[in-house]
Amino acid sequence: GVRDRLFHTLDPSTRVWRLGGRDHLLTDTVGFIRKLPHQLVDAFKATLEETTLADLIVHVVDASEPPAARGVAMAAVDEVLEEIGAGETPRIVVMNKLDLLDEEARRDLLVGHRDFIGVSAAENEGIEGLLDAIEAAFEETLQPMELLFPYSDGAVLSELHAIVGHVERKDGPDGVAVTARVPRALSHRFASYSVNGTPG
Incomplete structure (x- = not known):
């Protein structure tokens, strides 16, 4: 039923990922869901429990969203990470879907935000820089x-x-x-x- 499919979408997946000569466990957690039904809020947070064990959090953001909506989603993720005890975990913020932005929008998004890494997964743009940033962040741990x-x-x-x-x-x-x-x-x-x- 619909209920079962909804819970299925909340399941994180983990796989081995080799980077910099080391094996890493990469867990893909559920994305932010706006207006999640109240009865599913705890289930949503439960899917992120593995995040508390992470050495690094890579927060992927849809850069094509309007700035206000994007800000709300990012703030909600920050709040949940704090609530589950992962607020101090090192984090990389990745702005994906740069291919959907014009030059002015890209500049507005990234200028002044040195902690943001801009990529386009669809166009394979910025991926090498992202991998370098992830490897450097792991070195710190x-x-x-x-x-x-x-x-x-x-x-x-x-x-x-x-x-x-x-x-x-x-x-x-x-x-x-x-x-x-x-x-x-x-x-x-x-x-x-x-x-x-x-x-x-």
């Missing part, structure tokens, strides 16, 4: 760690490789010494192998 893995824990070392990509390693009599930059949110998973104690 990395925790330098010096680790020592016993040879018997090769599976954990493989997991580290999958997460961080390139590592500096040196095989020794006690195991594999590794220097790596690990996402802060995951550093606790490797803290027991740290040669400098648990990272802060």
